[in-house]
Amino acid sequence: MSQDFGSYQNEIYLNGLAGIVPEYPMAHAELEAKAQAAMPPSVWSYVAGGAGDEHTQRANSTAFQRWGLIPRMFVGASQRDLSVDLFGMTLPSPLFMAPVGVIGICAQDGHGDLATARAAARTGVPMIASTLSADPLEAVAAEFGATPGFFQLYTPTNRELAESLVHRAERAGFKAIVVTLDTWITGWRPRDLATGNFPQLRGHCLANYTSDPVFRALLDRAPEEDPQAAALAWTRIFGNPLTWDDLPWLRSITTLPLVVKGLCHPDDVRRAKDLGVDGVYCSNHGGRQANGGLPALDALPGVVAAADGIPVLFDSGVRDGADIVKAIALGATAVGVGRPYAYGLALGGTGGVVHVLRALLAEADLIMAVDGYPSLADLVPDALQRIT
Numbered sequence: 590m591s592q593d594f595g596s597y598q599n600e601i602y603l604n605g606l607a608g609i610v611p612e613y614p615m616a617h618a619e620l621e622a623k624a625q626a627a628m629p630p631s632v633w634s635y636v637a638g639g640a641g642d643e644h645t646q647r648a649n650s651t652a653f654q655r656w657g658l659i660p661r662m663f664v665g666a667s668q669r670d671l672s673v674d675l676f677g678m679t680l681p682s683p684l685f686m687a688p689v690g691v692i693g694i695c696a697q698d699g700h701g702d703l704a705t706a707r708a709a710a711r712t713g714v715p716m717i718a719s720t721l722s723a724d725p726l727e728a729v730a731a732e733f734g735a736t737p738g739f740f741q742l743y744t745p746t747n748r749e750l751a752e753s754l755v756h757r758a759e760r761a762g763f764k765a766i767v768v769t770l771d772t773w774i775t776g777w778r779p780r781d782l783a784t785g786n787f788p789q790l791r792g793h794c795l796a797n798y799t800s801d802p803v804f805r806a807l808l809d810r811a812p813e814e815d816p817q818a819a820a821l822a823w824t825r826i827f828g829n830p831l832t833w834d835d836l837p838w839l840r841s842i843t844t845l846p847l848v849v850k851g852l853c854h855p856d857d858v859r860r861a862k863d864l865g866v867d868g869v870y871c872s873n874h875g876g877r878q879a880n881g882g883l884p885a886l887d888a889l890p891g892v893v894a895a896a897d898g899i900p901v902l903f904d905s906g907v908r909d910g911a912d913i914v915k916a917i918a919l920g921a922t923a924v925g926v927g928r929p930y931a932y933g934l935a936l937g938g939t940g941g942v943v944h945v946l947r948a949l950l951a952e953a954d955l956i957m958a959v960d961g962y963p964s965l966a967d968l969v970p971d972a973l974q975r976i977t
Contacts, residue, residue, distance in 0.1 A: 592681050592713075594671065594954035597947045613936055613944040617908045617929060620945070624932035631786040632694055636931050638780035641880025649876050649906025652884035656915050656973045664961035669954050671965060675900055675923055676765055676846040676867060678737055681713040682950055683917055683965060686942075687872075687904040687925035688741035688767070693723020693794050695931045696938055702729045704934060708942035710734030714950075717741050717767055717925070720754065721789065725800040730761035737764040741850070744768060744839070745826045752842050753803040759845060766843050767870060767902075771851030773828035776878035789823060792816045798823055833860065840865045848902060853888035855895035868900040868922075875905050875927055886916065890970070893920030910952025918968040 601611055614620040625633050639646030671682040686709065692701040702722045706729045709716040713736050718729045720743040730738055740758035744751050755766055781787060789795060798804045799812040799819055807826070812819035829835075840847055850870035852858050858869050871892040873885045885905035893901050903916050904925030916924045926949060933941035962968055 592671070593668075594682065594947070594950035595669075595958060597951035598955065611944070613933060613941055615948065620929060620932045620936070624935045627697075627935045628695065631784055632691065632788075634780040634784060635691055635786065635788060636689070636695060636928060638778055639876040639880070640776040640778055640878055642779075643876065643880070645873065645880050645882045645884070646876025646906075648884040649873065649886065650908055650912075652886040652906060653908075653912045653915050655976050656886075656919075657976050658911070658914060658918070658956065658960055658962075659972055659974055660959070661961035661972075664963060666958050666961050666963040669957045669963050671950070671954060671957075673923060673965060678764065680715065680737070680923070682953075683921070683923045684714050684913060684946065684950060684953075685739075685902070685923050685925050686714060686716040686930050686946075687875075687927040688717040688719040688769070689927055689931050690719045690721035690743075691788050691794055692719065692931055692934065693796075694788065695934045697935070698938070700724055701931075701934050701938075703732055704939040705930070705942055706730070706732035706738065707939040708930075708934075708946065709736045709738065711939070711943050712736075712946045712950075714946045715739060715764075718763070719743075719794075720797055721794040722797050723794050725796050726754075726758055726763070727761045730758075730763060733762070739763055739765040739767050739848070741767045741769055743772065743827060744829045744831060744835075746829045747803070747807070747826050748838070750798075750801065750803040750807075750826065751829075753801055754797060755843050757797075757801070759843060763845065765846040765848055765867070767848045767850050768831075768839060769850045769874075770831060771872070771874050772878055773830045776874075777880070778877065789827075790820055792820045795820065795823055833864070836861065836864045836866075848900075850902075852892060853883065853885065855891045858892050858895035859897075862896065862899055866899070868902060869896050870902040870904075871921070872902075872904045872925075886919065889916065889919045889921060910949050910954070911956055913949060913953045914956050914962075914968060915973060917965055918970060918972045920970070 673683045717739040740763040846867035848868040900922040903921035933945035
C-alpha cells in the first residue's frame with residue numbers, strides 16, 4: 590500500500606508557479622499562533638493547556654530532540670513504504686488522530702467531530718473518536734468512508750451505560766475500542782481553573798450521553814428539556830477509577846480489538862497483555878492530566894519490550910514528521926497526533942485537518958527518503974542515536 594506522501598511538497602511548489610501559496614501554515618509554531626487567534630479564549634486554554642506548570646507537556650515535545658536519526662547512504666530509497674498492519678487491517682501510514690474530547694467545539698461550526706471524520710476519509714488516517722463528542726458516534730462513523738475509525742471509551746461508573754456505548758460503537762462500524770485509563774478524574778489545570786471553564790459542565794460535547802437510552806433513563810427529564818440537569822448527571826457517572834478486576838469485564842463486552850490507553854510502566858503492560866488486551870497505548874495524555882511525569886517517549890521503549898509483539902500505539906508531544914519517524918524507530922506500531930490537527934480544524938475545518946495530516950506525512954516520508962530508510966521496518970532503535 591505504498592503511497593508517495595512526499596509529493597505534497599511538489600503540489601505546493603507547482604501551485605506556487607501559479608502564484609498560489611498554501612492556505613494554512615507550514616510550521617507548527619505558526620499553526621499554533623493562528624489557531625489561538627481563531628479559537629475563543631476558553632476553548633484555546635482547554636486545548637492548548639496542560640497540568641500544573643505544564644512542564645510534562647513541554648517535556649513530551651522536547652524529548653524528541655534528544656534523539657537523532659542516523660543517515661544511511663547508497664540505499665536508493667526512491668520509493669518508501671509507510672504502510673502498517675494493525676488489528677488485521679493494512680493502513681497506508683502509521684499516523685492516526687488521537688482522541689480530543691473537545692474537538693467538536695474546536696471547529697467554527699461546532700461540529701468538529703464530523704469534520705475530523707471527513708478528514709480521515711480523505712487522507713486514510715484513522716480517527717480515534719472520543720466519548721466526549723459534539724455529535725453522536727453514529728454520525729461520526731458515517732463520515733469515515735473507507736478509513737477505519739476507533740472509539741475511545743471514558744468508562745462511566747454505570748456499567749450498563751458503558752456496555753451501551755461500546756455496543757453502539759460496534760454497530761456503527763468502529764474497528765476497535767480504546768479505553769482511556771488516565772482520566773477518570775480531571776487533573777490540576779491552572780489555565781482552565783483561572784477561567785472557571787469546564788466545557789462539559791456547560792453541556793458541550795455530551796452528545797454520546799444525551800443520545801444514549803441508558804443515560805436518558807437516568808434522567809427525570811429529557812436532556813433537551815433540562816440540559817443543565819443532564820450535565821450534572823454526567824458529572825456523577827463520568828469517572829470510573831478502574832482496577833485490574835475491571836479488565837476482564839471490559840474484555841468480555843466486545844469482540845472488537847481492545848486497546849488500553851495510558852500505560853507507561855512495563856509491569857502494567859505485561860499484566861494487561863496477560864488479561865487479553867489486543868494492544869496497548871503508551872501516552873501520558875499529552876501532559877494534560879498529571880504534571881511531573883516522565884515524557885511518554887522515554888517510557889516507549891520499555892512499553893514496547895513488555896508488549897512483546899502486540900501493537901503499541903503512542904502519542905504525546907508529536908508535532909512534526911520527524912517525531913513520527915523517531916517514535917516508530919523506538920518501537921511504536923502507530924503514532925498519534927493531537928493538538929496539531931485540532932489547530933488545523935480551528936483554522937479550516939476538514940481542509941485544515943487534511944493539510945496538517947498531509948504535511949506530517951510528507952515530512953516523515955521525505956526524511957525517510959533523504960536519510961535512506963525505505964520502509965518502517967528499517968526504522969529500528971539502532972537507527973537513532975541519543976544526543977547528549
